[in-house]
Amino acid sequence: MPDLADRWPIPTLHDVRDALLTAWDRDGYHDLRHLTEVLDRIDELDRAGERFDRVPVVLAAWFHDAVYDALPDAEERSAQWAERALPEPPAAEVARLVRMTEHHRPFPDDRNACVLSDADLAILAAPEERYREYTHGVRREYASVGDEDFAVGRAAVLRDLLDGPRLFATAAGARLWEGTARANATAEISRLEA
Numbered sequence: 001m002p003d004l005a006d007r008w009p010i011p012t013l014h015d016v017r018d019a020l021l022t023a024w025d026r027d028g029y030h031d032l033r034h035l036t037e038v039l040d041r042i043d044e045l046d047r048a049g050e051r052f053d054r055v056p057v058v059l060a061a062w063f064h065d066a067v068y069d070a071l072p073d074a075e076e077r078s079a080q081w082a083e084r085a086l087p088e089p090p091a092a093e094v095a096r097l098v099r100m101t102e103h104h105r106p107f108p109d110d111r112n113a114c115v116l117s118d119a120d121l122a123i124l125a126a127p128e129e130r131y132r133e134y135t136h137g138v139r140r141e142y143a144s145v146g147d148e149d150f151a152v153g154r155a156a157v158l159r160d161l162l163d164g165p166r167l168f169a170t171a172a173g174a175r176l177w178e179g180t181a182r183a184n185a186t187a188e189i190s191r192l193e194a
Contacts, residue, residue, distance in 0.1 A: 004032060007039055009058040016085045023066045029137030030068040034123070035061065041119035048172035052115040056090040060097035060116050070141050075102040104161065106169050118173030121161070124185050125177035131184050151192040158185045158192075 008017040024032045038061045046054065059082070067077040079095040086094055097116050100106055104121060106113030123134050142150050161167060167181050168174040 004036055004039075007058075008062070009055045013085070017062070019085075020062050020066050026068070028068075028141035029123075029134055030065040030141065031137070034065065037123060038064070038119045041122040042115060044176070045115050045118060045170060045172050048176070050111070050115055050170050050172050052111045053093070056093040056097065057112050057116050059086065059090060059094045060101075060112075061119065063094060064098045064101045064116070064120065068141070070144070075099055108169065114169035114173075118168045118170050118177070121167060121181065122173070122177050124161070124167065124181035126184070131188075135188060155189045155192045158189050161185065 005017060005021060008014070021032070024030075024035050039058065042054075042057060042061060046052075063078050063082040064075070065078065066081055067074045075098055079098040082094045082098055083091050085091075093112070097113055100113045100117065101120055104117045106117045108114070123131075126134060138154070139150065142153075145153070162182060162185055166174055166178060167185075168176075168178050
């Protein structure tokens with residue numbers, strides 16, 4: 001956890017950072033590992049030459065699933081937390097980016113949203129073992145939902161993500177992750193429908 005704390009992108013508001021670390025410390029997929037992986041993918045897109053405003057994007061990564069309880073409006077509640085906890089700027093931009101993660105439909109010229117969306121969706125391109133851990137983590141988060149209803153809902157979410165010419169909004173994300181992500185998601189839909 002100290003390494004993750006060191007990745008907080010501003011030199012102040014350590015109480016907010018620590019509250020976020022506590023919020024992310026939970027069972028399921030949307031945990032500290034997910035936060036770490038999203039930050040890693042943002043760094044990867046940065047190294048690949050994608051242009052974006054780093055501080056608000058990284059802050060949005062910290063907030064984007066800070067509230068995650070399998071109830072409606074989790075993204076909205078996460079965005080509201082950012083608005084309450086951060087000064088202006090960047091509170092409004094961070095909250096806007098967090099809200100975008102509900103549907104992952106950034107406008108092509110919205111560089112900040114494209115980078116955050118791609119970093120969040122990059123798990124779909126994970127190697128086989130990590131992808132399996134990811135799907136098991138998601139299933140644990142929805143343990144209260146019956147298997148049939150979960151399979152129908154999860155397949156619908158994946159189909160919605162796959163609908164369109166590209167899953168990833170940045171050129172680097174498409175190059176790095178598109179093929180594997182589509183193959184993984186398509187295979188998961190097949191398993192869910194079997």
